Amino acid sequence: MLMEEEAQQLRSRATELLLLDDWEEYIRLYTRFISLCLHHVSGDAGGDPKLQKILCGALSNRAEARLRLRDLPGAAGDCDRALDLDPSHLKTLICKGKILLGLDRYSSAADCFRRALAPLGGSDPALRGLIDRCQKLEAQSKTGAFDLSQWVLDGFKGDPPELAEYVGPVVIRRSVGCGGGRGLFATRNIESGTMLVVTKAVVIGRGILPEPGNPMSSEGARLVMWKDFVTRLLDAAGKCRRTLRLIYLLSTGEDEEDLPVPDIRLFVPEQGPSRDDELSGDQALDTDRILKILDVNCLADEAVSAKVLGKNGGGGYHGVGLWLLASFINHSCNPNARRLHVGNHLLVHASRDIKGGEEITFPYFDVLMPLRKRRETMAGTWGFCCRCRRCQFEEAAAYAGELREMEESMVPEMAARLEEAMAKRWVVKSKEKAFLRASFWEAYTATYATEREVRKWRGGFRRRWRRRRASRRRWAAMRGGVYGKVAKKQAAMRILLGAIS
Numbered sequence: 001m002l003m004e005e006e007a008q009q010l011r012s013r014a015t016e017l018l019l020l021d022d023w024e025e026y027i028r029l030y031t032r033f034i035s036l037c038l039h040h041v042s043g044d045a046g047g048d049p050k051l052q053k054i055l056c057g058a059l060s061n062r063a064e065a066r067l068r069l070r071d072l073p074g075a076a077g078d079c080d081r082a083l084d085l086d087p088s089h090l091k092t093l094i095c096k097g098k099i100l101l102g103l104d105r106y107s108s109a110a111d112c113f114r115r116a117l118a119p120l121g122g123s124d125p126a127l128r129g130l131i132d133r134c135q136k137l138e139a140q141s142k143t144g145a146f147d148l149s150q151w152v153l154d155g156f157k158g159d160p161p162e163l164a165e166y167v168g169p170v171v172i173r174r175s176v177g178c179g180g181g182r183g184l185f186a187t188r189n190i191e192s193g194t195m196l197v198v199t200k201a202v203v204i205g206r207g208i209l210p211e212p213g214n215p216m217s218s219e220g221a222r223l224v225m226w227k228d229f230v231t232r233l234l235d236a237a238g239k240c241r242r243t244l245r246l247i248y249l250l251s252t253g254e255d256e257e258d259l260p261v262p263d264i265r266l267f268v269p270e271q272g273p274s275r276d277d278e279l280s281g282d283q284a285l286d287t288d289r290i291l292k293i294l295d296v297n298c299l300a301d302e303a304v305s306a307k308v309l310g311k312n313g314g315g316g317y318h319g320v321g322l323w324l325l326a327s328f329i330n331h332s333c334n335p336n337a338r339r340l341h342v343g344n345h346l347l348v349h350a351s352r353d354i355k356g357g358e359e360i361t362f363p364y365f366d367v368l369m370p371l372r373k374r375r376e377t378m379a380g381t382w383g384f385c386c387r388c389r390r391c392q393f394e395e396a397a398a399y400a401g402e403l404r405e406m407e408e409s410m411v412p413e414m415a416a417r418l419e420e421a422m423a424k425r426w427v428v429k430s431k432e433k434a435f436l437r438a439s440f441w442e443a444y445t446a447t448y449a450t451e452r453e454v455r456k457w458r459g460g461f462r463r464r465w466r467r468r469r470a471s472r473r474r475w476a477a478m479r480g481g482v483y484g485k486v487a488k489k490q491a492a493m494r495i496l497l498g499a500i501s
C-alpha cells in the first residue's frame with residue numbers, strides 16, 4: 001500500500017519534470033524510487049506482483065529518459081531489467097526497439113517491435129512503420145544499396161534520407177604504401193562507383209561562421225564550436241563503453257607502426273558488441289588521449305543540404321566530425337575513393353576501379369595543386385608528410401626544379417608549356433601526366449577559361465559545340481586521372497556528385 005502511494009506521488013512529480021524537460025532530475029527521481037522498490041523486493045514483499053509491476057514501470061520510464069539523453073547503454077540495461085520482470089511490457093519493448101535502432105542493430109530492433117505488435121493483433125500503424133524502417137535499414141546495411149535520388153531531385157531540401165551503417169568489401173590492414181600505420185584495403189576487385197563504407201559520426205560540431213565585420217572573429221567562433229564539439233564527444237564516450245573502446249583504437253599520431261590492427265567486424269552493424277556488458281575490461285576516459293585522437297582523425301563535414309548551401313552558397317558553414325571506420329582511411333594525392341557527407345553519415349565510394357588488395361584512400365584536402373602547396377597544407381593542417389606514389393614521383397623527378405620554376409610563373413600558357421615538355425623533353429607516361437596536370441590544375445583552369453572565351457567569337461555553332469564537347473572530354477579525363485571517373489551504375493550518386501562539384 002505504502003509503495004502504491006509513493007508511486008502515485010512519484011508520477012505527479014515526474015509529470016512536472018517531464019513538462020519542464022528536466023530529464024536529469026527525472027532520472028534522479030526514478031533512481032531513488034527504483035532503489036526503494038528494490039529494497040522492498042529483497043524483503044518480504046519480493047513476490048508481490050503489484051510491486052513487480054511498479055518496479056517494471058519505473059525501470060521503463062527511466063529507460064525512456066536515458067534514451068532521450070542518448071545514454072543508450074544505460075537505457076538498454078533498464079529495459080532488460082524491466083523485461084525480466086514482464087517480458088511483454090509494451091512500452092519497454094518499444095523503448096528497447098528504439099535503443100537498438102540507435103545502436104544500428106536493425107534486425108534485433110525489428111524483433112522488439114514485432115513482439116510489441118503481436119498482442120495488438122498486428123494493427124498498430126506506428127509500430128508497423130518502425131518495423132518497415134528497420135527492414136529498410138537492415139537491407140541497406142547488408143547490400144550497400146542506398147538510394148538518395150529523391151532527396152537529390154528535391155534539391156537537398158528537408159531532412160536527409162535515413163541511412164544505415166554499411167561496411168562493404170574492405171578490411172583493415174597494415175599500410176605499406178601510404179600511411180605506414182593501418183589502412184583500409186579492398187578485399188576484391190571493385191568497380192568504380194561502388195559504395196565502400198557508410199558510417200555515422202560519433203558527434204558532429206556545426207555552425208555558421210560570422211560574416212566579416214562581425215565583432216566575433218571567425219577564429220573565435222571556430223574555437224567555441226570546437227569546445228562544444230569536444231564536450232559532446234567526451235560526453236558520448238563517457239556514456240558508452242563501446243564508443244570509448246572504438247575511439248581508443250584510433251591513432252594519436254604517435255608510433256603508428258606499432259598500433260594493433262582491429263577486426264573489421266567491430267564496425268559491422270549487428271556483428272560488433274553493442275552493449276557495454278558484452279565488452280570485457282574497463283578503460284578510463286582520458287581527455288588528453290582523446291584530444292590527440294581528435295587532432296589526427298577529425299574530418300571537415302562537407303555537408304550537402306539545401307540549408308547549408310543556401311547560406312551564402314555554403315560559404316560560412318563550418319562543420320567538424322569524427323567518423324570511426326573512416327578514420328582508418330589514409331590520405332593519398334592520387335586517391336581511389338571519395339567521400340560524401342549526408343546528414344551525420346559519411347559515405348565513401350570508389351572513384352575508380354580498384355583491384356583486390358589495393359589500399360583505399362581518399363583526399364583529406366584538395367589535391368589539385370602543386371607538390372609544394374600540398375606539402376604546406378599537410379604540414380599546417382595535418383602534421384604529416386604524404387608518402388603516396390604521386391608525391392614520391394614529383395619529388396624524385398629529374399625535372400622537379402623546372403616544375404618549381406613553372407609554378408612560380410603560373411600563367412595560362414603554362415598548361416601548354418607543360419604539355420609540350422611532357423611530350424617532347426621529359427617523355428612522361430600517361431599516369432604521371434595526370435599527376436602533373438592535377439598539380440597544375442589552376443593553370444589548366446585558366447587556359448580552358450580563356451579558350452572558352454576565344455570560342456565565343458570563332459567558328460559556327462556546330463564547330464564550337466563539337467570542340468567544346470571534345471574539350472569537356474579531355475577535361476574530365478584529366479580530372480579522372482586523379483579523382484577517378486564518376487559512378488557508372490549509381491545514377492543518383494552521379495547526379496549528386498555532379499551537383500556539388
Ligand SMILES: C[S@@+](CC[C@H](N)C(=O)[O-])C[C@H]1O[C@@H](n2cnc3c(N)ncnc32)[C@H](O)[C@@H]1O
Nearest residue numbers: 178179181182251297327328330331384386387
Ligand atoms: C586518419 S589517420 C589514418 C589511419 C592511420 N594510418 C592509422 O593507423 O590509424 C591519419 C594519420 O595517418 C597517417 N597518414 C595518412 N595518410 C598518410 C599519407 N599519405 N602519408 C603518410 N602518412 C599518412 C598520418 O600519420 C595521419 O596523421
